[in-house]
Amino acid sequence: MNWVTIKRIFRTGFLSFWRNGFVSFASVLMMVFTLFIIGLAIFTGVILGTTLQQFRDKADMNVYFTTDAQESQILALQTQVNALPEVASTQYISATDALANFRELHQNDQLTLQALDQLGNNPLGAVLNVKAKDINSYGAIANFLQGGGALQTGQPQIIDKINYFDQQHQDAVNRLSQITTSAKWIGLIIILIFVLITIAISFNTLRLTIYASREEIAVMRLVGAGQGYIRAPFLVEGVMYGFIAGIVTMLLFYPLTWWLGQSTASFFGGISVFSYYIDHFALLFLIIVGSGVILGLISSYLAVSRYLKI
Amino acid sequence: MIYYDRVSKIYADNSVALEDVSFSVEPGEFISIVGHSGAGKTTLIKMLLAEEVPSSGSVFFESINVHEVPNRRMGEFRRKIGTVFQDFKLLPSKTAYENIAFAMEAAGRNEEEIRSDVPHVLELVDLGDKLNNFPDELSGGEQQRVAIARAIVNQPDVIVADEPTGNLDPVNTFEIVQILKKINDLGTTIILTTHNKGVIDSLKKRVITMDRGRVIRDDREGKYIL
Numbered sequence: 001m002n003w004v005t006i007k008r009i010f011r012t013g014f015l016s017f018w019r020n021g022f023v024s025f026a027s028v029l030m031m032v033f034t035l036f037i038i039g040l041a042i043f044t045g046v047i048l049g050t051t052l053q054q055f056r057d058k059a060d061m062n063v064y065f066t067t068d069a070q071e072s073q074i075l076a077l078q079t080q081v082n083a084l085p086e087v088a089s090t091q092y093i094s095a096t097d098a099l100a101n102f103r104e105l106h107q108n109d110q111l112t113l114q115a116l117d118q119l120g121n122n123p124l125g126a127v128l129n130v131k132a133k134d135i136n137s138y139g140a141i142a143n144f145l146q147g148g149g150a151l152q153t154g155q156p157q158i159i160d161k162i163n164y165f166d167q168q169h170q171d172a173v174n175r176l177s178q179i180t181t182s183a184k185w186i187g188l189i190i191i192l193i194f195v196l197i198t199i200a201i202s203f204n205t206l207r208l209t210i211y212a213s214r215e216e217i218a219v220m221r222l223v224g225a226g227q228g229y230i231r232a233p234f235l236v237e238g239v240m241y242g243f244i245a246g247i248v249t250m251l252l253f254y255p256l257t258w259w260l261g262q263s264t265a266s267f268f269g270g271i272s273v274f275s276y277y278i279d280h281f282a283l284l285f286l287i288i289v290g291s292g293v294i295l296g297l298i299s300s301y302l303a304v305s306r307y308l309k310i
Numbered sequence: 311m312i313y314y315d316r317v318s319k320i321y322a323d324n325s326v327a328l329e330d331v332s333f334s335v336e337p338g339e340f341i342s343i344v345g346h347s348g349a350g351k352t353t354l355i356k357m358l359l360a361e362e363v364p365s366s367g368s369v370f371f372e373s374i375n376v377h378e379v380p381n382r383r384m385g386e387f388r389r390k391i392g393t394v395f396q397d398f399k400l401l402p403s404k405t406a407y408e409n410i411a412f413a414m415e416a417a418g419r420n421e422e423e424i425r426s427d428v429p430h431v432l433e434l435v436d437l438g439d440k441l442n443n444f445p446d447e448l449s450g451g452e453q454q455r456v457a458i459a460r461a462i463v464n465q466p467d468v469i470v471a472d473e474p475t476g477n478l479d480p481v482n483t484f485e486i487v488q489i490l491k492k493i494n495d496l497g498t499t500i501i502l503t504t505h506n507k508g509v510i511d512s513l514k515k516r517v518i519t520m521d522r523g524r525v526i527r528d529d530r531e532g533k534y535i536l
Contacts, residue, residue, distance in 0.1 A: 219399045224389035225416035
């Protein structure tokens with residue numbers, strides 16, 4: 001295929017798109033609907049996925065130390081804990097910081113604050129916050145700490161108590177994650193059905209568009225035009241529908257995610273669809289516009305083939 | 311040049327469109343096929359263009375069996391035959407110029423040839439001033455002349471005209487027949503189907519008469535006898 005032919009094909013495609021203005025408009029509109037549903041599917045998947053992750057990330061372990069524990073001992077223990085392969089991160093909160101946190105937490109509770117003042121000295125010990133890489137390894141870390149493996153024998157016990165994500169908590173989170181996982185699947189299946197239906201509608205719209213041109217296609221065949229030469233401008237038109245619809249859909253998602261992001265960020269545990277939209281714009285653009293172009297291309301190809309048999 | 315070899319076409323409901331039709335057409339001939347509606351004239355033409363497949367028998371064009379041409383080579387084959395139809399079959403979304411240019415583009419001609427040939431051929435059919443009109447802005451006679459211009463622009467060996475005057479008034483009919491005669495005088499073979507007695511009698515060329523799918527007469531210098 002030479003340059004002149006390619007130029008003619010594109011010119012014919014563009015001209016036909018322009019001259020059949022209303023049909024083109026309707027086809028693009030239908031395609032926008034499809035791509036919009038695909039976009040919604042992506043956003044729903046992201047929200048469900050991150051919400052589940054948020055639940056898992058909330059799990060942690062607090063090691064409370066006795067008030068007489070030395071800071072050097074605690075820091076030494078922190079180093080040991082950090083060295084464990086199961087541990088993702090640790091955070092040391094000194095007794096003073098713990099008191100400050102406590103005071104801030106109860107700043108409107110005068111009774112408690114007065115009682116605290118009565119005590120004179122700091123009743124709170126230091127705290128080591130541990131985050132494990134996997135939700136199931138907290139038990140092992142607690143065993144390590146309690147079993148004294150971390151402390152040299154003979155030294156006074158410095159750990160007051162360990163508050164961790166035990167079996168009971170874990171069961172609760174597991175159930176929650178089961179619910180979110182099944183919610184995710186049901187949601188995805190429903191969305192998938194929607195996507196399939198809208199693809200079918202889009203496909204049918206393009207078929208009707210090309211059905212209107214079936215006599216033209218027959219005439220072109222009789223005049224002696226080759227199959228490829230007849231088909232190509234229709235493919236150009238299909239790709240144009242998809243491309244324009246993709247751009248329109250991406251533009252529609254800007255105000256929509258902005259609005260949704262504002263009202264749902266707190267509900268879905270901090271993930272804002274708007275920031276997701278902005279951060280992953282290139283990827284979303286590729287998926288949405290790419291889907292449109294491929295849908296337009298395949299629909300047109302199949303629809304024209306029907307009338308090319310003469 | 312063209313040879314129909316015992317061609318029959320019987321549809322699924324046993325209705326017979328063509329029955330055992332054999333004849334040949336020599337290069338440069340002007341041949342008219344006449345008969346009542348439903349006599350099989352159009353089916354005969356569709357066989358040559360491979361639009362219809364015969365139930366039995368074969369159609370040869372320059373020793374090529376028309377129905378053995380593969381689909382991807384069909385375009386190339388059809389460009390050897392210019393076609394003119396009763397309903398004009400112009401592309402409605404293209405102007406007169408673009409309709410003719412399309413046939414040239416399909417044949418792989420370059421822009422320069424198109425720019426010089428299209429106005430020339432439209433001039434030949436006396437439509438030099440209607441280059442940029444769409445088909446629905448032209449009269450029936452004008453549309454048919456565009457169709458003829460499109461049929462001849464690639465200089466085919468044969469022009470097939472299926473009832474080209476069926477939708478036209480006597481003046482336009484006369485003009486169209488004169489144009490076809492002129493094309494024939496320049497050496498192009500013409501196959502014309504019609505049921506217009508006046509046209510046939512004025513031509514004084516070979517006439518094949520059909521009735522109910524069969525050839526009943528084949529006269530060298532025939533008249534319309536039915």
